[in-house]
Amino acid sequence: MPYLTVEQIESGLSDLRARYPSVTRHIALREPTFEQRTVTALRIGAHGDGGIRAGVLFLANVHANEWGGSDTALSFAADLLRAWETGTGLTYGATVFTPDDIASIIELCDVFVVGCVNPDGRAYSQATPADKDWRKNRRPLSDTDPRIGADINRNFDFLFDIERAFDPSVTDAPTMGSLAPLSDHYQGIGPNSEAETRNIVSLLDDHPNIAWMLDIHCTGGQVMRSWGDAPNQSSRPEMTFFNPAFDGVRGTPDVTRYGEYIDPQDESRMSEAVAAVVGAVNGVRGGQYVGVQLFNRPTPGAGRYNPMSGDTIDYAYSRHLVNPDASCVYGLAIEFGVDDAQPPDDEMREIIADVSAGMVALCLQARRPVVHAQVQEPPVFTPDFRILSGIIDGGPGWVWVNGRPVFVKPPDPRLYEMLRRLGEFQVAPEILGPDAVGTQREALQQVVELAQGLLDEL
Known part of the structure; x- marks a missing residue:
């Protein structure tokens, strides 16, 4: 099984699009590479009925x-589509997925497969044996x-300014982005x-x-989740990558000094997905893959704790925390x-x-009922905004926005964005006094009534 060329990968994705036109779409990504190659993605799912499905992106x-x-991404896409067409399910060693599993993925998910993110680099790496270890772009x-190439997996806009953001003791760690253009981990001239x-x-x-997103790498036998810059913690929400007050201390294993805040529910959801992926992988032939937080993954020559930037x-998971309009993406990675x-x-x-x-296991984790949009016109944003509890003193609490409760945890940027847009708002903090208590009770009763209404609808 010789490895596929860049041309064969793109041809394979096109062939799948032609063979399964009812459940596939071919997406040409926006920008050509330096060598003028077009990167494409294959989108797999039952489209065209107005539903909004959970998307799963494989890189x-x-x-x-x-x-x-x-080669794995293309093989997975072919297997998934063939199993759906024949109604036979999928079996990988001792890991078995039923026909109903496969049908549910096609019906309830949009699966995006980017066959080759870095085609210029792959083509160069495959051209001659002497260049087979080249990992950057071109x-x-x-x-x-004329110095060539950046490490794409250190180029994303996440703590890119390593000299500002990280403790000086870790800026030269072998897993960090490098400022040296000749380094294999050179981060590039700027974020993105x-x-x-x-x-x-x-x-x-x-x-x-x-x-959901799964980035396929090698080597190591690990399935990883965020965060990668520091140990995780869930007790200090102000201790976060976008807070400049913590510049210069990130990246060490001392969580009392700095730990990256993660929502406990998000961490639990990612951990469940990692466990499902690990179980499916190990079930094939009794493998020894393990699930780890990215920061804690053991790396040959680098030790147990390995901070990473960019x-x-x-980046995928951080987007919704800095941009209120971005969706939350749970980012995972797997290492062969x-x-x-380049195994034999x-x-x-x-x-x-x-x-x-x-990959199939992750799709099953991502499934959710299809939601059909009934709104004929976009809703009008009106300044109905009240702080219901707690947040005035810096703690978590409820915010009432346009007739809906939103739970926020300062310094959640969504709160400040809403304040910026509205300018004026009503406050009902938890303070002593009959008027404040009455206002608080009234607002919380609205939350209860809305919640009951949603339950009745379900």
Whole structure:
């Protein structure tokens, strides 16, 4: 099984689109690469009925030398579509998915497969044996600086300014983005500076139903989740990547000094998905994959704690925290359980089965009922905004916006964005006094009535 070329990957995605036209769409991403290649995605799902499905995005070959990711992504897409067409389900070793599992993915999910994020780098890496370990893209720094390439998985707009954001003791860690253009981990001239990076950003922008993402890498045998810059913690919401008060201390394992805040429900949801992926992968042939937080993953030559900047999965999850209009995307990554970025043919076939099982498992985790939009015209935004409890003193609480309660936890940027838009608002903080108590009770009663109404609808 020789590895596919860039041309064969794109041809394979086009062939699937032609063979399964009723449940596939071909998406050309916005920007050509430096060598003028067009990156494409295949969208799989039952389209055209006005429903909004949970989107699952799979990325492959972000690093040029990790050829097996593209081969796996294409094989997964072909397996999923063939199983749906024949109604036979899917079996990978001892991991079995029923025909109903497969049908539910097609009906309840939009599955996006980017076959090769970094085609220029892959083509260069495959051209000659001496260049097979090349992992960056192929764009020179500038017209006058011929040094070539940025690591796409360090180029995303997440704590890109490492000298400002991180503790000086970790800025040279082998897993961090590098400021040296000749480094394999060179982060690029600026956040999202590379066409390959911007293509993924635009895909997330253009398809806000994408709720999950899995980035396929090697090596290590791990399934990873956010965060990657520091240990996770859920008790101090102000301790977050967008708060400049914590610049210069991120990246060490001392969570009392700095830990990246994560919503407990989000962490639980990601952990459940990681466990499902790990179980499916290990079930194929008794593998030893493990689930870990990205920061805590063991890395050969780097130790147990490995801070990272500018990576795909942290960027995906961070978007909704800095932009109230962005959707929440749970970012995961998987590393092949081998020591070779380009395993021999026989081993790669086994790996494709392993990872494909994990990809199907993630789709099953992402499923949700299809919601049909009934609104004929967009709602008018009116300044009906009240703070109901707690937030005045810096704690979590409810905000009443346009007849709906929203739970926020300062410094949640959604709160400040709403304040900025409205300018004026009514406050009913939890303070002593009969008037304040009455206002509070009235507002909370509205929350109760709305919740009961939603339950009655369900």
